Amino acid sequence: MIYFDNAATTRPDGAAFDKAAQYTRENFFNPSASYGGGFLVHGALEEARSALLSHVADPAKFALYFTSGGTEADNHAVLCGARRGNAVASAGEHAAVERAFNELKNRGVEPRFAPLNRDGSVDTDRLLSLVDGQTSLVSVMHVNNETGAVNDVAAIARAVKKKNPRTLFMSDGVQAYGKLAFRLTDEIDLYTVSAHKIGGLKGTGALIKRKSLALPPFVHGGGQEGGMRSGTENIFGILDFRYAAEKKFASLGADGVRLAEYKKRLASALSARYTVLSSEGSPYILTVSLEGGRGEVLQRMLWDRGVVVGTGSACSSKHRHSRVIAACGYGEKILDGVLRISFSAETTEEEIGRAAVALDEVAREFTDKV
């Protein structure tokens, strides 16, 4: 099987899994317990926290809180960060942010959405024009999960702060963390990450917060995570996240260069039959469309050939098209046939070649039959 749906989830890293499993079996104590075993596990938890944070931020300036995943971290940031006035997000945000923004309406905060450029990045000028004196939060995702477009979040955050220094800036970093080289800058207040997009496990993520920012908790209870996120920590998932991330960050630069080359090669091989929607951007995501095709049908035809990809469209008559790709300005024929091909550090050159053949075959077959 060629697994090219890594933006949805990745195959768990076996070594990280085993190491975390062994630790968890041997040290099952509650990290909040005040006897020896508890302190031991607490120590491992703090080491993991520090390691995961240090990959992208200065631990002196930022703190990391574990959550049940990217969605919870995004909801925490949005619903606790936007407390008044209005809040501005890019139209490309993941549903975890977009839906939370829509929920803001019920809480007396006006959500505003900034349009996208053709590649799925946010139109920065239009975004800034929506920011005013009443804006309490701006959210711009780091890497778009559907097109791979990279937003220059450091620059956008700086510009937002220049316009309104009191506005909080958050960025959903789920598709960037462990894949893109960057450091959090002082203007970024909140940043969210997820374990299972980089070889970790589903159910583990984190919210990174600028230390000097006071943010209320989202999940209340026993006061774990410094009171920011109650609930006994998922030690297995967290340690696994730590080990998986270590591996990814160790080869991040080289992986990026190699995958950029693969992406280019696959894009060019597919360009005969498909429209390439994301030639630039993250080397991990290639989005294409078979005009007049049906993403979901092509996806199943590929599955039957042992190639697994994502899609941006469904066969159904309701909610047929991707909200995000539509916001990039594409018409119905393109929207119908979107496929998202997403790589991981384990992707090989040979897989690229075989996937190109299968993608070409299914396009031909679909066009032939339909």
Add this chain to the structure above:
Amino acid sequence: MEKVIIIRYAEIHLKGKNRGYFERVFAVNLEKSLKGMRHELHRMSGRWLVEKFDQAQAEEIETRISRVFGVHSYSLGYLVGSELDEIYAGVRLVAPREGTFKVETHRGYKRYPMTSPEISAAIGGRLIHDFPALRVDVHTPQNTVYIDVRENGAALVFGSFESGAGGMPVGTAGRGLLLISGGIDSPVAGYMMAKRGMTVELLHFHSYPYTNEGAKEKVITLARILSKYSLTARITTVKMTEIQESIHKHCAEELNVTLLRRFMFRVAERIARARKAQCLVTGESLGQVASQTMEGLASSNAVVTLPVLRPLIGFDKEEIITLAKKIGTFETSILPYEDCCTVFLPEFPAIKPKLDYIEREESKLDVETLVNNALSTAEIIDL
């Protein structure tokens, strides 16, 4: 004191000399519905009695019995000793506390020292004494307490009737093949036929990869709910992909659905004959969608010789939904799924296609080969 369930049947008593047969099938169906639960089923003077079950499972047993066609009503009661004190102890558990009532006694054991009216009077008297808010009304009582004195020093008491599913025992009225989609209507159509005693076989069409596995899973879930009533054990699935592609490629777009229906009927008839089914059953309702006009229905009927039963033909959507909710398929039916990919949906389907036009378009296809190819994809899934 043991909890028991008394079951009365619906129309079986009308069946004259065939009554024995209907009763036997009914008993078998009751046993099937109670499979896996400890119980004993006994017949007694035109009724059935479920006893010796785990008291904690009483509610589940009632639920299952309520779904068996042929059950007119059932009552939860108690099996007690036949001493008057013992009978009264049971009566206290089922009797009303206020309002009007009467006691009706049936005395199967004729050597019992009291007559039926004497037992009724004695028990009624005790009730009035213990519950002053009760009044006797032998003509139009709000409640009736029933006592059934049996042989071997036992008696049955019960106080209320629950309506059963009605209808005739499944298996007494032939065999039909239901075309089941993932929608609201077809499971209800299957329910209606099973209610009249039909054994319902199921056939589902899919067109993978244009439809997904989710749609199939959904149909299996629906079939399982339906099978609680119809006692159906399996579902046949057939892949219509090649047929849909061929129609789409070669025939007038506006006839896509009309032609597909004709192929479905052809395939269904072959499956029906193989399953020894005597008719096709569909959930069609006149005028509900473009393919369910009289012309559409007629064009489907034209390709088969088996009768096609459409028990919902005169139902409004609302009426069908009410039934779907009652039988418990509605929640599943409205889950999002597609039974047809949008690529095959004509923008303007023909509403009143003429048969000669349909046949002309269809003649562009190798009908026999397509039907045979589709039949070769048939799979049977046990429910």
